[in-house]
Amino acid sequence: MTPKKDLANDLIYIYERLFAFFGPQHWWPGGTPFEVAVGAILTQNTNWGNVERAIGNLKAAGGLSAGRLRDMPDDEVAALIRPAGYFNVKTRRLKAFLRLLVEGHGGSMAKMKRLELTALRQELLSVNGIGPETADSILLYALDKPVFVIDAYTKRVLSRHGVMGHDEPYEAFQGLFHRSLGRDVALFNEYHALFVAVGKDFCKPRPRCGGCPLEGWRPARCQKAGR
Numbered sequence: 001m002t003p004k005k006d007l008a009n010d011l012i013y014i015y016e017r018l019f020a021f022f023g024p025q026h027w028w029p030g031g032t033p034f035e036v037a038v039g040a041i042l043t044q045n046t047n048w049g050n051v052e053r054a055i056g057n058l059k060a061a062g063g064l065s066a067g068r069l070r071d072m073p074d075d076e077v078a079a080l081i082r083p084a085g086y087f088n089v090k091t092r093r094l095k096a097f098l099r100l101l102v103e104g105h106g107g108s109m110a111k112m113k114r115l116e117l118t119a120l121r122q123e124l125l126s127v128n129g130i131g132p133e134t135a136d137s138i139l140l141y142a143l144d145k146p147v148f149v150i151d152a153y154t155k156r157v158l159s160r161h162g163v164m165g166h167d168e169p170y171e172a173f174q175g176l177f178h179r180s181l182g183r184d185v186a187l188f189n190e191y192h193a194l195f196v197a198v199g200k201d202f203c204k205p206r207p208r209c210g211g212c213p214l215e216g217w218r219p220a221r222c223q224k225a226g227r
Contacts, residue, residue, distance in 0.1 A: 153199025
């Protein structure tokens with residue numbers, strides 16, 4: 001078993017290599033915390049370009065405020081967010097989130113942010129259709145809470161390089177970051193965005209290892225992995 005200290009060093013090494021290659025990512029795209037939260041829900045099972053089109057439609061319709069979006073008819077919301085795919089399902093998820101935001105926090109992301117992290121995460125996870133990745137994206141990027149977001153890119157990069165098994169649970173991956181890196185919002189923000197960058201450009205389902213910033217580091221494991 002790899003010692004815990006070595007795992008922490010691995011994470012620092014990966015971050016430094018990715019940051020040197022890609023530079024700062026300026027994530028998450030979004031003008032306001034509410035827009036970031038909406039984007040986190042819409043980006044489920046689609047790419048960010050589609051989400052941008054959906055958010056552009058909401059902005060044009062004046063729908064990027066909690067009260068306005070909550071009161072907008074479901075069919076109107078669905079039509080506006082259609083570019084993001086699964087528009088009826090995502091409409092229900094948005095409306096469920098809005099009920100929490102409006103009824104529990106007066107429609108204010110600033111008031112929501114005041115809640116203690118563990119309680120706030122439990123609130124978000126209680127919303128139908130919001131799982132750990134979406135909840136943590138809202139917590140980190142919209143509410144500046146120190147949680148690391150685990151996504152498919154993160155799991156793929158770490159498992160291909162032998163840091164952690166791909167099928168380990170979400171909480172195990174997240175716990176590794178929290179134990180190894182402390183609770184640093186800015187670092188978590190940048191690091192997750194860098195995983196997205198390397199996952200999109202190199203560590204794809206069929207890996208493109210040539211030119212990857214992690215090329216040469218445990219390459220045999222990377223080449224053998226099929227996920």
